[in-house]
Amino acid sequence: MTMIFGILAFNNLEELDAIGPWEVLSWAAKQEQSDMEVFMIGSSGKEITCAKGLKITTDYTIDDHPPLDVILVPGGQGTRPIFKDGGPEIDWIKKVSPGCTWVTSVCTGALLFHRAGILKGKRATTHWGSIDVLRNAGGVEVIEGVRYVRDGNLVTSSGVSAGIDMSLWLIGKIYGSDFARFVQKGIEYFPAPPYTAET
Amino acid sequence: MTMIFGILAFNNLEELDAIGPWEVLSWAAKQEQSDMEVFMIGSSGKEITCAKGLKITTDYTIDDHPPLDVILVPGGQGTRPIFKDGGPEIDWIKKVSPGCTWVTSVCTGALLFHRAGILKGKRATTHWGSIDVLRNAGGVEVIEGVRYVRDGNLVTSSGVSAGIDMSLWLIGKIYGSDFARFVQKGIEYFPAPPYTAET
Numbered sequence: 001m002t003m004i005f006g007i008l009a010f011n012n013l014e015e016l017d018a019i020g021p022w023e024v025l026s027w028a029a030k031q032e033q034s035d036m037e038v039f040m041i042g043s044s045g046k047e048i049t050c051a052k053g054l055k056i057t058t059d060y061t062i063d064d065h066p067p068l069d070v071i072l073v074p075g076g077q078g079t080r081p082i083f084k085d086g087g088p089e090i091d092w093i094k095k096v097s098p099g100c101t102w103v104t105s106v107c108t109g110a111l112l113f114h115r116a117g118i119l120k121g122k123r124a125t126t127h128w129g130s131i132d133v134l135r136n137a138g139g140v141e142v143i144e145g146v147r148y149v150r151d152g153n154l155v156t157s158s159g160v161s162a163g164i165d166m167s168l169w170l171i172g173k174i175y176g177s178d179f180a181r182f183v184q185k186g187i188e189y190f191p192a193p194p195y196t197a198e199t
Numbered sequence: 200m201t202m203i204f205g206i207l208a209f210n211n212l213e214e215l216d217a218i219g220p221w222e223v224l225s226w227a228a229k230q231e232q233s234d235m236e237v238f239m240i241g242s243s244g245k246e247i248t249c250a251k252g253l254k255i256t257t258d259y260t261i262d263d264h265p266p267l268d269v270i271l272v273p274g275g276q277g278t279r280p281i282f283k284d285g286g287p288e289i290d291w292i293k294k295v296s297p298g299c300t301w302v303t304s305v306c307t308g309a310l311l312f313h314r315a316g317i318l319k320g321k322r323a324t325t326h327w328g329s330i331d332v333l334r335n336a337g338g339v340e341v342i343e344g345v346r347y348v349r350d351g352n353l354v355t356s357s358g359v360s361a362g363i364d365m366s367l368w369l370i371g372k373i374y375g376s377d378f379a380r381f382v383q384k385g386i387e388y389f390p391a392p393p394y395t396a397e398t
Contacts, residue, residue: 016222016386019253023215023359026251040253052225054218054239057254107387128387147391159387160222164360169393181394187215188306188327188358191390192346194368195380 003036003101003174005029006068008109009058010043010089012051012078016160017106021072024167028183034175041065043089051076062092070170071100074163075107075127083111090116102170104155106163110134113156122151127159164189202235202300202373204228205267207308208257209242209288211277214249215359216305220271223366227382233374240264242288250275261291269369270299273362274306274326282310289315301369303354305362309333312355321350326358363388 005025007018018040025038042048042058049055060066073093082089093116097103105113110126111134113119119140125148126134135142143149148157148166157166168189172180184190204224206217217239224237241247241257248254259265272292281288292315296302304312309325310333312318318339324347325333334341342348347356347365356365367388371379383389 014222015218015225019214019218019222022251022253023213023218026214026253030251038251052221052229052237053258054221054225055256057256059252128384147389159385161363161386161388161390165391165393172393177394184392184394185327186358187360189360189390189392190346191360191388191392192364193383193388193390194364194371195376195383 001035003069004066005036005038005070005072006041006065007038007072008043008062008074008089008092009040009048009056010078010082011049012076013048013074014076014107014160015050015052015054017074017076017109017163020161020164021106021167023187024164024171024183027186028171028175028179031179031182033179033182039065043092051078062088067099068096069100070102070104071096072163073105073109073112075105075109075111075159079108079111083115086115093118100153102153102155104157104166104170106157106166107159110156111137114140118154122154123149124151124154124156125149125158126156129159200234202268203265204235204237204269204271205240205264206237206271206273207242207261207288207291208239208247208255209277209281210248211250211275212247212273213275213306213359214251214253216273216275216308216362219360219363220305220366222386223363223370223382226385227370227374227378230378230381232378232381238264242291250277261287267295267299269301269303270295271362272304272308272311274304274308274310274358278307278310282314285314292317299352301352301354303356303365303369305356305365306358309355310336313339317353321353322348323350323353323355324348324357325355328358
């Protein structure tokens with residue numbers, strides 16, 4: 001059975017939040033061992049400008065896309081007004097998430113999940129700088145200091161780069177750990193940050 | 200003095216090769232402590248389709264862009280025909296690299312540097328799957344099993360995700376390690392791949 005992954009793209013999303021997972025998932029999708037497709041889905045037409053200025057053109061919009069098995073909601077400054085005031089992104093999450101096998105977020109994408117009501121009574125995480133915001137929003141058990149948190153079919157990641165780790169974990173859950181390791185080797189993801197301790 | 204970073208974008212570049220560094224560099228550029236700008240520079244107009252299908256619109260083209268202090272050349276399947284047959288990307292590397300403070304590549308971007316003649320007598324690396332290709336091309340000391348190699352102002356990275364590590368190192372060289380750690384924390388780059396050993 002083909003699994004269809006949809007990454008939500010809205011203006012001012014943080015670039016790596018979306019493209020880190022895109023790399024892992026679309027690299028996996030190109031291999032014989034998987035049966036999956038990955039799409040970018042724009043929330044205000046197909047032309048999206050990210051938080052740091054990168055301009056992307058999505059495959060679909062939230063008004064017209066194939067049925068999805070997995071959604072991934074990235075974070076970034078663009079989440080702030082949506083978290084506060086709502087918007088079509090929230091309506092979309094409410095509409096599509098109940099039919100999904102996996103519902104995932106990166107960074108402050110978790111704030112949109114909170115606004116959509118799908119974190120109620122769940123354990124979740126977000127970017128370290130938004131842990132208090134999510135905790136103060138209430139009704140969710142916020143976990144900090146971890147790369148990602150699974151609660152049922154809901155998987156929330158910490159900040160920006162954590163989506164790469166989470167996506168590899170997800171590929172392992174769906175297609176097995178051997179395949180996930182193969183993907184990891186393909187993108188040579190054996191990270192070695194030049195600084196290993198925080199200041 | 201403002202440092203201008205240019206990331207070369209060509210069709211079939213590997214997404215994370217370019218967007219990993221873009222995230223690090225453009226996150227840094229947004230902070231007061233740095234004085235830098237980061238641009239995507241398209242080699243065949245501004246509309247570029249990456250190897251896994253992501254469509255981006257660049258800031259400039261190779262025919263019209265501000266003077267650059269740093270270039271970053273990503274890799275991906277799109278490098279193969281350019282490595283074999285040459286192209287405007289090679290002419291551009293030859294033209295702009297002599298005036299740059301730093302000349303950097305990710306993954307098989309190193310193959311384009313070889314074609315442009317700037318690896319002659321240097322130490323360099325590339326994606327693990329292209330180590331032999333680069334070695335067989337000759338005239339370069341190929342180092343394997345490392346995230347990036349510096350030889351003077353030339354810095355070449357291993358595959359795909361290694362550009363994130365290299366970009367953080369570069370930010371540390373230019374703006375100091377405290378600032379690089381600040382950027383690292385901003386993008387919460389404390390990676391924890393779910394699989395830590397190769398199969």
